[in-house]
Amino acid sequence: MADVAVIGGGAAGAAAFGELLARFDGGTVHWIVGQHAPGRGVAYGTGEDQHLLNVRASAMGVFQEHGEDFIQHASRQLGQVKGTDFLPRRIFGDFIQAQVGARIDAARRAGRSFRIHPESAREVVSRGPGGYAVRVGADRWLEVGKVVLAVGALAQRPLRTVSTTALASGAYELDPWRLDRHTQAPRRVMVIGTGLTAVDTVLSAALRWPHAELVAVSRHGLLPFTHSALPLAPYARQDALNRALLASDGPARMFRQVREALSDAEGPEWRSIIDGMRPINAQLWQELSHARRRQFLRHVRWIWEAARHRMAPATGEAIYQLQEEGRLQVLAARVLDVDGTAPLQVTLRERSTQLVSALEADLVIQATGLDTAVAYGAHDLLSQLLRDGLAAADALQLGVLAQPDGQLTDADGRPLPGLYAIGSLVRGNLWECTAMPEIRVAAHRLAVQLSQASTFPRESANELP
Numbered sequence: 045m046a047d048v049a050v051i052g053g054g055a056a057g058a059a060a061f062g063e064l065l066a067r068f069d070g071g072t073v074h075w076i077v078g079q080h081a082p083g084r085g086v087a088y089g090t091g092e093d094q095h096l097l098n099v100r101a102s103a104m105g106v107f108q109e110h111g112e113d114f115i116q117h118a119s120r121q122l123g124q125v126k127g128t129d130f131l132p133r134r135i136f137g138d139f140i141q142a143q144v145g146a147r148i149d150a151a152r153r154a155g156r157s158f159r160i161h162p163e164s165a166r167e168v169v170s171r172g173p174g175g176y177a178v179r180v181g182a183d184r185w186l187e188v189g190k191v192v193l194a195v196g197a198l199a200q201r202p203l204r205t206v207s208t209t210a211l212a213s214g215a216y217e218l219d220p221w222r223l224d225r226h227t228q229a230p231r232r233v234m235v236i237g238t239g240l241t242a243v244d245t246v247l248s249a250a251l252r253w254p255h256a257e258l259v260a261v262s263r264h265g266l267l268p269f270t271h272s273a274l275p276l277a278p279y280a281r282q283d284a285l286n287r288a289l290l291a292s293d294g295p296a297r298m299f300r301q302v303r304e305a306l307s308d309a310e311g312p313e314w315r316s317i318i319d320g321m322r323p324i325n326a327q328l329w330q331e332l333s334h335a336r337r338r339q340f341l342r343h344v345r346w347i348w349e350a351a352r353h354r355m356a357p358a359t360g361e362a363i364y365q366l367q368e369e370g371r372l373q374v375l376a377a378r379v380l381d382v383d384g385t386a387p388l389q390v391t392l393r394e395r396s397t398q399l400v401s402a403l404e405a406d407l408v409i410q411a412t413g414l415d416t417a418v419a420y421g422a423h424d425l426l427s428q429l430l431r432d433g434l435a436a437a438d439a440l441q442l443g444v445l446a447q448p449d450g451q452l453t454d455a456d457g458r459p460l461p462g463l464y465a466i467g468s469l470v471r472g473n474l475w476e477c478t479a480m481p482e483i484r485v486a487a488h489r490l491a492v493q494l495s496q497a498s499t500f501p502r503e504s505a506n507e508l509p
Contacts, residue, residue, distance in 0.1 A: 046071050046189025048494060049178050051165040051425070053077030054085020055106075056467035056483050057194035058140050062107055062147040063491035065158060072157040074186055076178070078164040081137075083144050085196050086221065088137030094251065095133050095244045096356040098268075100275070102127030104136055104480055106143040108488040114139050128274055130356030136480075167428050168463075175462055190494055193444075193452075193465040197414050198421040203236070206382040210408075215386040220245040220411040229253045230406030234390055236379060238262040240353055242411040243363060249409070250366055258372040259403065263395065264346045265376025268353055270360035272315055279312040281305065282320035289321065289328060295340045298328070318351050322476075329475035330448070337440060352476075382408060414478065416471050417441035434460060438472030446470045450490055464490060 048068060050061045053075075061075040075082070081089065097104060104114045117139045118125045125131065151158055163181035168191055171177055175189035200218045202211055210216045217226065220241060233249045233256050235242050242260055249258060260267075279285070285305050292298045305317055321328075332340065340348075355363070366372035376395040383389050387404040394401065418426045419437035426444075429435035436445040436455040443465070445453045450464045466486050468478050476482060 046175055047074060047187065048072075048190040048192065049074040049076060049165070049176075049186055049188045050192045050194060051076045051168075051178070052085075052194030052196055052467075053080055053082045054194065054196040054467075055083065055087060055140055055480060056085075056196060056487070057192075058083035058144050059106055059480075059483050059487035060192050060194055060466055060490060061158075062144050063487045064494065065147045065151040065156060066107075066109075067491055067495045069156060069495070071189070072159060074159050074161060074178075074188065076161045076163070076165045076180055079162060081141070082160065083140040084137040088133050088140060090133055090137075090221065090244070092244075092248060092251070093132040093134065094247050094359075094362065096130045096359050097133050097136060098130065098240060098271070098354060098356055098359075099479065099481070100127060100271075101125060101129045101131050104131075104139075105484055106140050106480070107147075108484055110143060112142070112146070117142060130271070130358065165425055167425065168434060170432070170434060190462040190464070192450075192490065192494075193463075193469055194467050195423065195426065195469065197468055198416065198418065198423050198426075200410055200412070200415055201417075201420060201422070203379060203382070203410065203412075205379050206410075207384075210382045210384060210388050213385040213388065215388050215405075215407055216382060217407065217409045220248075220409050223248055223252055223409070226407055230256050232257040232259065232387070232403075232405045232407075234388075234403065234405035234408045235260045235411050236262070236408065237411040237413060238265060238267050238374060239349065239411075239413045240268055240355070241413045243268065243355060243359060245409055245411040246366070246372060247359070247362055250371065256371075258366065259375060259405070260372065261375040261377050261379065261392065263376065263378055265374050265395065266346060266350050267363065267374060268350050268355045269315075270357055271354045272313070273357050276313050276316045276319075279305065279316045279320050281308065281312075282317070285317065286321065286324050290324060290331065294332065294336045295344050299344065314351070315354070322481075325476045326448075326474045330473070334439060341440060414468055414471075416443040416468055418444055418469070434463060440472060442472035442475075443469040444472070446473045448473060449493060450486065464494075466490060 050057050064073045101115050115125050115127055118131050118135050161180050165178055165180055167179040169177045176191050178186045180186060202218060206216060230253060235245050238260050246258055246260055288301050289298050306314055377392040380393055381391040387406045388408050390403045390405055392401055433454055435452050438445055446465055447459060450466055450470055452460045452463045452465055467483055470477055
């Protein structure tokens with residue numbers, strides 16, 4: 045069986061690597077993790093306990109068939125933990141590493157071959173029927189039959205309204221997880237974005253600079269909604285609603301059906317309805333035309349993501365407390381311009397009045413969340429794949445073109461044998477594919493598929509493209 049390479053050291057890469065270790069026999073499984081701690085990625089690399097999971101502990105896991113339960117693992121660090129709790133993300137990062145470690149130990153006992161590479165993947169070259177050559181680090185090549193891309197979120201690109209002067213000043217921060225680089229306490233911090241990433245950024249800034257004024261701004265000024273303290277009963281008519289949604293002809297009709305369900309005499313909780321749609325969300329997305337998807341992204345995305353990706357109750361309470369204390373102001377406005385040195389001058393157009401105003405901020409942090417626009421990003425490997433025709437950008441800039449099972453396609457929709465993606469890169473095909481419940485299902489299915497697939501003939505491991 046030909047070797048397989050998993051590229052990406054975050055949670056999706058860890059899930060794919062661990063699933064392959066459990067069943068991929070006869071070849072070597074390579075995990076190319078880069079220089080960060082394997083398995084944690086951006087999502088679980090935080091060390092701050094106030095950064096909470098937005099999924100209950102009982103629903104968190106790395107593999108479909110796992111050994112130790114996450115609740116058991118967390119209880120050893122935190123004491124008694126309930127399945128309904130929303131735990132610190134760093135605890136789940138520890139759990140990922142422990143679960144992968146257990147899979148590695150089991151693979152060693154079973155005599156399976158694997159390698160973990162602390163360098164980054166620089167290039168992937170097609171070998172035709174022979175598979176692919178992957179350049180790791182400066183000049184080392186791996187010959188593999190299959191490649192799984194699990195590179196996670198792309199590095200943030202500055203907004204077009206940010207001047208080069210502001211970027212060079214050091215007062216504009218593109219990485220919301222690196223606030224430690226700013227040693228001087230700011231008087232006012234502006235966070236661009238109001239999603240889950242922005243919420244964590246606000247909490248970090250509030251703790252690091254207790255006397256700073258905090259401003260969060262986005263076009264709609266809508267913070268994520270909050271989970272209920274305890275799990276809710278499922279909506280009794282969810283199956284009928286899901287069938288009706290699947291038969292709809294676009295986002296407008298879908299939302300009318302959801303509103304009608306909310307007016308049901310039984311009075312369902314809206315969170316139950318949204319959560320009950322989770323099993324069909326990918327199918328709903330796939331059945332939308334390109335025009336309907338664009339319509340959803342333009343008019344509905346902001347409210348859907350606030351309702352679908354909610355804050356843990358304790359997180360919501362902390363944000364509410366900051367607002368009550370007058371430390372946090374949330375604005376619905378468009379950022380027209382960011383210029384200057386320090387303080388930066390931020391020009392805004394208020395959504396409700398269309399009035400233009402300016403604010404000074406000693407530090408502006410871009411926390412706009414997941415970026416999947418591979419055609420415009422500065423990711424060397426993805427740029428090379430696009431140039432060489434081994435990947436094609438989704439027309440709506442939601443990652444790369446792919447089939448439902450994650451197999452990449454070219455711009456004409458032709459599948460690229462042996463080349464797959466998992467996680468945020470396939471958002472254009474699945475829409476929701478970045479949460480651990482979806483990632484672990486995708487990783488399991490992909491590992492089973494790759495383990496059962498026909499093998500490719502091996503090329504010489506020393507041959508260079």
